Amino acid sequence: MGLYARAILPRLIHAGMRQELFLPYRQRLVLEAEGRVLEIGFGSGLNMPHYATTLAVIGLDPSHLALSMARNSAQTGLRSIGLLEASAETIPLARHSVDTIVSAWTMCSIPDVARALGEVRRVLKPSGRLLFVEHGRSPDASVAKWQDRLTPIWKHVAGGCHLNRAVSALVEQAGFRIERLETGYMTGPRPLTFMYEGCARPQ
Numbered sequence: 001m002g003l004y005a006r007a008i009l010p011r012l013i014h015a016g017m018r019q020e021l022f023l024p025y026r027q028r029l030v031l032e033a034e035g036r037v038l039e040i041g042f043g044s045g046l047n048m049p050h051y052a053t054t055l056a057v058i059g060l061d062p063s064h065l066a067l068s069m070a071r072n073s074a075q076t077g078l079r080s081i082g083l084l085e086a087s088a089e090t091i092p093l094a095r096h097s098v099d100t101i102v103s104a105w106t107m108c109s110i111p112d113v114a115r116a117l118g119e120v121r122r123v124l125k126p127s128g129r130l131l132f133v134e135h136g137r138s139p140d141a142s143v144a145k146w147q148d149r150l151t152p153i154w155k156h157v158a159g160g161c162h163l164n165r166a167v168s169a170l171v172e173q174a175g176f177r178i179e180r181l182e183t184g185y186m187t188g189p190r191p192l193t194f195m196y197e198g199c200a201r202p203q
């Protein structure tokens with residue numbers, strides 16, 4: 001990992017992702033979290049203040065700096081918070097050991113997202129749920145065309161972020177049944193802002 005990815009990008013992501021416009025998405029996302037919770041792509045822990053205080057949450061992220069920022073800002077009343085420096089492509093947790101997996105603006109950035117979703121399915125209990133809020137591929141052909149054009153450049157400056165991933169299809173292909181899905185644009189340039197918010201269960 002180069003200096004930019006290690007020491008600069010996590011701070012830029014934190015500054016970009018703490019905007020107020022994301023707050024309603026974060027609040028809705030974690031509302032249904034229950035039991036032992038794993039959040040993949042935890043970053044600097046911006047979802048922490050929104051979890052119910054009774055929960056035990058594990059935050060997983062490959063960035064050492066992002067997790068340090070989360071640790072330093074951890075002023076939540078969560079029952080417990082554990083931080084794991086790891087990739088979602090190889091989650092260091094036992095099979096069927098987690099009740100809820102949360103993913104916020106993360107599936108865009110994982111290099112092998114299919115593998116990561118396979119890992120999510122492995123560690124999630126059969127009765128568990130995957131809660132997600134992600135940006136991704138637009139159903140509008142003209143926007144999707146720009147997403148395909150911009151992604152090769154964008155991913156180099158934005159920590160591997162792909163603008164053109166069809167999130168719900170990826171989740172289904174990994175063996176999940178989508179229980180709830182809301183899609184639509186949030187404020188901002190259309191190639192960056194087509195949102196997928198939902199909940200899925202292992203098939």
Ligand SMILES: C[S@@+](CC[C@H](N)C(=O)[O-])C[C@H]1O[C@@H](n2cnc3c(N)ncnc32)[C@H](O)[C@@H]1O
Nearest residue numbers: 017041042043046063087088104105106109110
């Ligand atoms: C756009 S940020 C979102 C951060 C946080 N989820 C939020 O809502 O603010 C994407 C996050 O995905 C993380 N990430 C990148 N590759 C990953 C991987 N292989 N496994 C898990 N997380 C990863 C990045 O380090 C970063 O923290």
